[in-house]
Amino acid sequence: MHRGGRGRGFGHGFGRGFGGRHGHDDEGRGPRRRMFDSGELRLVLLKLIADEPRHGYDLIRQIEELTGGAYAPSPGVIYPTLTLLDDMGQIEAQQSDGAKKLFAITDDGRSELDANAGLVDGLIARLAAIGEERQRTDSASVRRAMGNLRQVLVDRLGHRDVAQETLHAVVALIDEAAQKIERL
Incomplete structure (x- = not known):
């Protein structure tokens, strides 16, 4: 784990400060x-x-x-x-x-x-x-998938000229994935 930052992955409320x-x-x-x-x-x-x-x-x-x-x-x-x-x-x-x-x-x-x-x-x-x-x-495959998502977001949204429509589409996709996971 890194020192001084928030924990990585899913802390279930038990990250660095025992909270989000x-x-x-x-x-x-x-x-x-x-x-x-x-x-x-x-x-x-x-x-x-x-x-x-x-x-x-x-x-x-x-x-x-x-x-x-x-x-x-x-x-x-x-x-x-x-x-x-x-x-x-x-x-x-x-x-x-x-x-x-x-x-x-x-x-x-x-x-x-x-x-x-x-x-x-x-x-x-x-x-x-x-x-x-x-x-x-906190399985390795979930950590890997979260890392992939994080990297794609940094790569895709890290540019200053990201269109507002693109940003809204990304947010909608993440929200949709969260809802589907919640229903599992």
Whole structure:
């Protein structure tokens, strides 16, 4: 997946920000929702660090792997949360090779996990469910077809002198295809 942009393919509401454009999810059903509510990311990171000491980048990759590539938290979310956990005494940086800090859980962090075990299990299950849904719905052939459509649109409509009639015809074709797929 690319970093810093929206996810590719069908995110089913679980793209980069766990939601689509214009304040709605990717399917236009309603307001988008953040992937994690207040404090949830902190607990997920604690759990992943409790499993094994990790670097910030490793945590991003692990969450992305759990969600099947549907969501990868940004460094701008991960690193401040790691700083908070460190300040709270729930994790601590260990000696590591290179410039990356390797974080390990502390006794206080384990106590926090134990106190929130049910919530943590639910959060990890939610991430895994997103990954399973992504796997079930994000087939290679659909991604290929979407890529073909995207390239044709860029090639055909990327010129400044596209006639209004052509633009309307393209929009009508895309709308027609969407309606036919919806009826399947």
